[in-house]
Amino acid sequence: MNLARLDLNLVVALRALLEERNVTRAGQRVGLSQPAMSAALARLRRHFDDDLLARVGGHYELTALGQVLLDRTATTCDLLERLFSSQADFDPATESREFTLLASDYAVAVFGTELARVVHREAPGIRLRFTQTPPTVADDTATLLSATDGLLMPHGVISGFPATDLYDDRWVLLVADDHPEVHEHLTREDLARLPWVTYQRTYDAPAVRQLGMLGIEPRVEVSVDSFQLLPLMVAGTRRVALVQERLARRLAPLVAVRVLRPPYEAVPLREALWWHPVHTHDAAHIWLRETAVRVGERLGGVPAA
Numbered sequence: 001m002n003l004a005r006l007d008l009n010l011v012v013a014l015r016a017l018l019e020e021r022n023v024t025r026a027g028q029r030v031g032l033s034q035p036a037m038s039a040a041l042a043r044l045r046r047h048f049d050d051d052l053l054a055r056v057g058g059h060y061e062l063t064a065l066g067q068v069l070l071d072r073t074a075t076t077c078d079l080l081e082r083l084f085s086s087q088a089d090f091d092p093a094t095e096s097r098e099f100t101l102l103a104s105d106y107a108v109a110v111f112g113t114e115l116a117r118v119v120h121r122e123a124p125g126i127r128l129r130f131t132q133t134p135p136t137v138a139d140d141t142a143t144l145l146s147a148t149d150g151l152l153m154p155h156g157v158i159s160g161f162p163a164t165d166l167y168d169d170r171w172v173l174l175v176a177d178d179h180p181e182v183h184e185h186l187t188r189e190d191l192a193r194l195p196w197v198t199y200q201r202t203y204d205a206p207a208v209r210q211l212g213m214l215g216i217e218p219r220v221e222v223s224v225d226s227f228q229l230l231p232l233m234v235a236g237t238r239r240v241a242l243v244q245e246r247l248a249r250r251l252a253p254l255v256a257v258r259v260l261r262p263p264y265e266a267v268p269l270r271e272a273l274w275w276h277p278v279h280t281h282d283a284a285h286i287w288l289r290e291t292a293v294r295v296g297e298r299l300g301g302v303p304a305a
Contacts, residue, residue, distance in 0.1 A: 090283035092123035103152035106227040145276035166296030195221035197233040207242040
């Protein structure tokens with residue numbers, strides 16, 4: 001494919017046509033007349049050798065290829081916007097823009113809140129938008145990173161993309177304050193016997209993965225899509241949960257739970273900021289990464305025992 005021979009305006013037209021499924025509305029959306037948009041559709045049909053939009057009764061529906069292109073054009077347009085909005089210089093005190101970061105609720109609670117405080121003080125025109133990391137992150141990392149400004153995620157889930165380390169953490173266990181069977185310590189036998197509440201996302205199911213390495217299959221009673229819900233699901237029950245220590249120390253005073261060390265060598269956790277290579281030399285993203293590193297340094301190393 002010779003990109004020099006392509007009209008990139010057709011990408012914008014293609015997205016509008018696929019999302020609107022109506023030539024007139026698509027033209028109004030991108031500022032083209034109905035005849036001009038019809039001509040763009042004809043060129044796109046010739047290029048892809050496909051109707052893209054097929055008339056069914058009184059409306060249009062996407063062809064199979066049109067359905068495939070629907071998500072790809074949205075991602076492509078986002079990437080092009082980010083590419084052509086790149087800056088040689090960036091002054092955080094005067095700039096006005098929004099950064100979107102993919103993150104778990106743990107990363108937002110522990111790191112995102114601190115980052116937001118620094119940005120609030122140093123860059124009043126900058127907005128941060130934290131979005132929950134989708135389950136497809138390990139399968140379609142390039143697409144996800146191309147449409148965002150960064151991803152907060154520990155090492156061990158994705159690879160092959162630039163990243164900068166932020167801070168260290170470690171895993172601890174939570175039990176209810178008044179747990180009738182657990183006193184000062186948990187044993188491996190306890191972990192196999194007691195019911196569990198776990199974080200359910202398949203790409204980052206630490207309890208199941210770590211216990212599996214010990215030959216223990218946890219008896220999962222409840223699974224949730226939020227690390228911050230784990231203490232609430234533990235309090236007042238016989239359940240056990242595995243959670244990051246920085247988050248556990250923040251939430252334990254608010255919920256009737258105790259924080260205990262695992263009876264095994266827990267897998268260490270190092271949180272990092274990942275990004276798409278297209279952002280590497282952009283001045284705004286360099287500032288964002290440098291600010292994130294400063295915030296991570298303030299958090300320090302592994303929490304004190």
